[in-house]
Each structure stands twice: as structure tokens, then as C-alpha cells.
Amino acid sequence: MFRDRRKLIPWYFALPGLLWLLVFFLLPLVNQVGVSVMSGDPEAGYDLTWSFSNYSDAIDQYWPQIERSLVYAFAATVIDLAIAFPLAYFIAFKAGRWKGFLLLMVVLPFFMSQVLRTVSWQLILTDNGWVVSQLKGIGIVGDEGRVLATSWAVIGGIAYNYLPFMVLPLYASLDRLDRRLIEAATDLYASRPTAFRKVTIPLATPGIFAGSLLCFIPATGDFVNAALLGSSKQYMIGNVIQTNFLTVLDYPTAAALSFFLIGLILVGISIYSALLGTKNLTEVAG
Amino acid sequence: MSSAAVTTPGIASATGEIRFDAVTKRYGEVTVIDDLSLTIEPGTFYALLGPSGCGKTTTLRMVGGFELPTEGNIYLDGADVSHLPPNKRDVNTVFQSYALFPHLTVLKNVMFGLERRGVGKAEVQRRATEALDAVELGHLAERKPTALSGGQQQRVALARALVNRPHALLLDEPLGALDLRLRRQLQVEIKRVHAEVGITFVHVTHDQEEAMTMADVIAVMNRGRIEQAGSARDLYDTPQTAFVANFLGQSNLIDATVTGTDGEWTVVQTHDGVKLKAPTDRVAATTGKLAVGVRPEKVWIWDRIEEADAGERENKLTARVTSSAFLGVSMEYRVETAAGDELIVTVQNNRRNASPPYANGTEVELSWAPEHTFVVAVGADV
């Protein structure tokens, strides 16, 4: 097959990476696929019985959480896009020598663990804390209302936690954008807003695409925000999987839900990239 | 300075008169364009020629609307456009890097300007296709610009600008990134397009040969000012400053003073006392720091020992050969005069009995016809 030995060389370079994927990604994955079709109970242990009904049972039982995960993740992604685009635009085009500093500020929260960051939000938004009493004062929150244990708290937490994932790819594609293209657009009778719509946005699409995926995918599986800022009424699929794995010890259900989630996301990505036409986009970016 | 505005035959009234009225551009404390006034006649192929950093691009960008003048006004066909944004000006630009939109096909690139101006869909399509055909790229209409060669991209940029029928076309070193052969080819092509469309072309370059090949009027810029503007022949034959004399072709310049004039002829004396004659109409200045000059190919070189008595000649200098180079069509000698001036003499290799070249160290006599002599002002920065 490889008449020319030099064609093998790229494969040698890929070898460590391929081995890594095999050992740390594929093996556990195959193992969990097995677990997902086992049956039994925590005391007696689980046996491989190819019980595919685990999937339909799990989906039926936890559909509300699945749905909620998608809605929360989608809402958080949209919020992040709305915040991150102007921010990334400002950093790329207007920040001048403050660029490096501002980018550092964007990633700085990452120096602290996600759980700690979220716990501090829990403290900030606590029921009789300063923030909530102010919100009550101006009538945004009712007298008996709370901020914690609402969908908004969880969505806000997710948006907060994944914002840098949106800012960085957007910044990368905007920073790379050749300013002369915008000049060329205005030279060709486009007003500033038209140039933005016809040139800036299309050329930033690879960043929008990458950023939305980097936000949406981990957000769908997130459990920290719902656990710390929400209540069981805001539980997402991640919380269900976590509870089933670690508390209830119903491994097959947890594994089945995980794979269902993976499948769902893969289908979602294909539709999304078909919509955005990423084939052309990667050409542009390259 | 003669105005060499060429109005293309067949086109009733060429458009694109560009006028700078005392334009100054400063970035902070730095003055980049200094009190610039100039008029570009409609339909002219106007080259802005000058060394790197002299302000050519800045000048062009002020016409396009990408930079605004700090002081003064810019008029396009009589209308003050000094502070209009680029999209409100009837000029189009061919950018140095082409700046083609990478996310649009070649055809869509060309259609961009027409679409913005609300031209009907069918009309846009037709004119864009026509413009692409005119630069022989019709068959590549559906490609992305990144899949084109440099020369092809350049042509697309040209089509994308011209399809809008602007009053003037601005070109910022449009051939800078291309190899020599392609440059030559596109120089001819752009020149042809100019003759066809009959609008003003303002072409920025730092390549004097390119400027001479293409332009009707060449403006030599230096440090944010125009030293001299005129036809290539004007600038070459009667440079007014030492900078122009050196920038457009080579010149032999010797510090000198004007000692007298008898109408048609002016007598100058070099710093070591040699008297030379120059036509009075080629004396650009008579006061201030001056230099007398002659082009290397106008100078005759004689072996002082063997040929010295070959007759009475005016404008003579004695010198010694310091080096020589065979350039194919010519020999180039570098000589040093008794006063220490370094001069260049080129001799066409067309003598019937081609004498062997003068060896280094040979004592020679230089002479040239007085009508080839010129006198220029020496600025602070030559």
C-alpha cells in the first residue's frame, strides 16, 4: 500500500497521538458502551446482557432533564455570543497595546477552579445577601423571590463559566481579519454597517462556529452550575449522570445517558456545520 | 513644468480632476504631508514616485477617503470631498495587497460595488461578467480569490474597481508583489485599460522605470512634498532639484555657483574653479546651494595622452578612471576628478572599431555638449 516510504512518515508523527486516543479515549469508551447495555443492581453487580432497553428507559425517565440541558446550553451560548462578539471586536480592533492585558483578564477566571468560582457566585447570590436585597429593592425580584434555584441563575452561571471559550476563538478570527478588506468594502460604496455585515461577520464565522461549539458542548453536559446555583428543579442531564454513577450506582443508566448525549451532540454539530457551510469557511480561514 | 494631460480621443469629456489645496497631514507631531498643492488634469495617468516613507500612500489614501487631511482641502471634479467617507466618493482603489474578499467568488467580488449602489440584479451580473471578460478572467468567475495566481488576483482587483466606472482610479503599488516579467506585462495592460476608459489614474510606485513607462505625468515626492511634476522627458532632461536628478535616472552633480549669464547661456563655476556652460532655460535656480549636472550617457570620455588634441571642446573636466563595468549595451566607468568628485560615464558599445576599455588609473578627459548641462537646487536631503 505504501509504495513510497515517505508517505509513512506523517503516520509516525501521529503515532503518539493515536496511541493516546486509543488508551485514554477509545478503551474507556468501548468499556462504557459495554456497561450501557448491562443489567443488574448495585448489590449483586451488573452483567453484560445486551439490554438495549436501558437506552429507551433512561431517555423516557429523564427526558425533562435532557430537554432542559439543551435549552439551558442554547440560552447560555446565545448570551455568550452576544457578550463575546462586541468584547472580542473591541479587543481585536480598538484595544491597541491593551490587547494582551484584556485577553489576560478574559482568561484570568480560569486560573481558579470552576467549582470555586461557582461557589462564590452561590455566596454572592445567596437569598439574604446584598445583591438579592438590591434586586428586591428595585422590584426585579419579588419580596419572597430568590435568585438561586432559578433557571436564570443556572443559565447565567453556565454563560459566565464558558464565556472565555466564546471570546477566544472570536478574537482569533477577528484579529486575523485583514483591515484592508473593510477599507476595500467602504471603497466599494459599503457604509460602515454594511461592511460589517458583508465582510466582518462572514469572515468571523469560523470563530462564531468554533466558539458556539466550545460553549454549547460542555454546557450541555455541565452539572456544577445546576448543582450549586440551582435546585433539583433545575437539574440537567449532567446531574442525572453524575448521581447515577456516584450516588445511585446505576452504571448502565448513566452510561446509556452519556452515549445518548454524545449522539445528540454529534447530530447537532452536523446540522449546525451544514447550516453555516463550514466547508467553505475552513477554506477561507486556511 | 509642462502639463502633459492627455485627454483620450473618443471620450468626450474625461472625468476625474483631482485637486489638492494646501493639504497637510500630521500624525500627532509628525508632519507626513506638508502643504501639498497639486492639480491632476482629468484623464491623466499620474504617477506618484518617491522613496519609501515619503508619503505616497498617505496622499493616495486621502483621495480615497481612508485618511482625512489635517489641514487644507481635496476636490474631486470641483466638489470638496475632503471629509467625505470612502463610500461617498466616486473613486475606486486597487490596493497593494489586492484586498479581494476571500469569502466571495471572483464574480461576487466584482459585483460588490455595483450591488451597494443599488444597480439592478441583471445589470450587476451583466456588467460584472463583462468586466471579468475584459481582463480575460471570465472562465474563473466562480473561483475563490485564494485559488488565483498573483497576476490573476491583480486583474480581478482592477476589474472590481473599474466596473463601477469611477471618476478616478487609485492604484497603490499594484504591481509590487509580482515578478519582473509579469510586472512588465501588466504595466502594458493597465496602460491599455487607461486608454480605453479615459478616467484619471493615480498610480503610486517607487519604481522609476514603471513610472516612466506608464505615466503621462510623474510627480516626484520627497518628504511629504512634491519636488517636481512633469512628463518623464521633462524630469529627465530638466530636473529642478538634485533629488529629482538623482531619483529619476543617474546624474553627475558637482557643487557649483552661477557666475554670469548672457541670455541664452549661463556660465557656472564648479567648486574647484572649472567654468562650464549651461543653457539658461535649464538653470533651475541661480541662488542658494546649487549643483551643475550632466547625465552619464551624455559625457564623452577621451584618453588624455592619445586623444587629447582631438579639437576644441567646451565643458571639459579631467579625471582618472577608478573602475569600470561591462553592462552589455554599454560600458560604465566610474571616474574621479582632480577635485575629488566621483562621476559616472556610460559609453554605448556601438563604436565600429570597439576600442579596448580604459584601464583603471587611466588619465581621461571628460567633455559634453553644453546644451546637455543643467543646474539644480541642492536641498538639505540629497
Ligand SMILES: Nc1ncnc2c1ncn2[C@@H]1O[C@H](COP(=O)(O)OP(=O)(O)OP(=O)(O)O)[C@@H](O)[C@H]1O
Ligand atoms: N498611522 C500612522 N501613524 C504615524 N505615522 C504614519 C502613519 N501612517 C504613515 N505614517 C508615516 O508617514 C510617512 C509616510 O507614509 P506612507 O505610507 O505615505 O509612505 P509611502 O511613500 O507610501 O512609503 P512606501 O513606499 O514605503 O509605501 C512614513 O514616515 C510613515 O511612517
Ligand SMILES: [Mg+2]
Ligand atoms: Mg506606500
